[in-house]
Amino acid sequence: MPFRYYINPELNIVLFVGKETVTGSEYFKAAEAASQDKLRKWGMVTIIDILSVETDFELQDIKYAIEFNDKLPEKGLEPEQVVALSKSKGMYLISETFKLLPSNIPIKFEVVSTLDDLISSLNISERREEFISFYNQCKFGN
Numbered sequence: 724m725p726f727r728y729y730i731n732p733e734l735n736i737v738l739f740v741g742k743e744t745v746t747g748s749e750y751f752k753a754a755e756a757a758s759q760d761k762l763r764k765w766g767m768v769t770i771i772d773i774l775s776v777e778t779d780f781e782l783q784d785i786k787y788a789i790e791f792n793d794k795l796p797e798k799g800l801e802p803e804q805v806v807a808l809s810k811s812k813g814m815y816l817i818s819e820t821f822k823l824l825p826s827n828i829p830i831k832f833e834v835v836s837t838l839d840d841l842i843s844s845l846n847i848s849e850r851r852e853e854f855i856s857f858y859n860q861c862k863f864g865n
Contacts, residue, residue: 747784
C-alpha cells in the first residue's frame with residue numbers, strides 16, 4: 724500500500740506516510756482503513772507526509788474531499804484538521820482552492836513544507852521532541 728498510517732493517541736495524531744507515487748484514491752483507502760482502527764477517534768489531527776513522494780491527485784479527489792466534508796454535519800461531526808507535509812506547489816494550490824470555495828463547512832486543510840512549520844501549525848512546540856521521535860519512528864523505523 725502506498726500509504727501507511729500510524730496513530731498516536733497521546734499526541735492526538737494520525738500520521739499517514741506516503742511511499743513512491745501516491746494518488747488521492749489511495750489516500751482515501753488508507754484513511755478508511757485508519758478509521759476502522761480502535762485507536763482512531765474522531766477529532767484527531769491528520770498529518771499526510773508526502774515530502775518524499777510523487778503525487779498524482781485528480782479533480783475527482785478534490786470533489787470527493789469536498790463531498791465528504793459537506794456530509795459531516797449529517798453525522799453530527801465537524802471537520803478535522805488535516806495538514807499535508809509537502810513541498811509541492813500543486814498541494815499548496817489545492818489547500819488555497821479549498822479556502823476560496825464557498826462552503827457552509829470550511830475544509831480544515833493546510834500544507835506546510837517543513838517539520839518546524841508542522842510543529843508550529845499544530846501548536847505543539849512544548850511536545851516537539853515527543854512528536855519528532857514519533858515521526859522519525861514512523862517514517863524511518865519498522
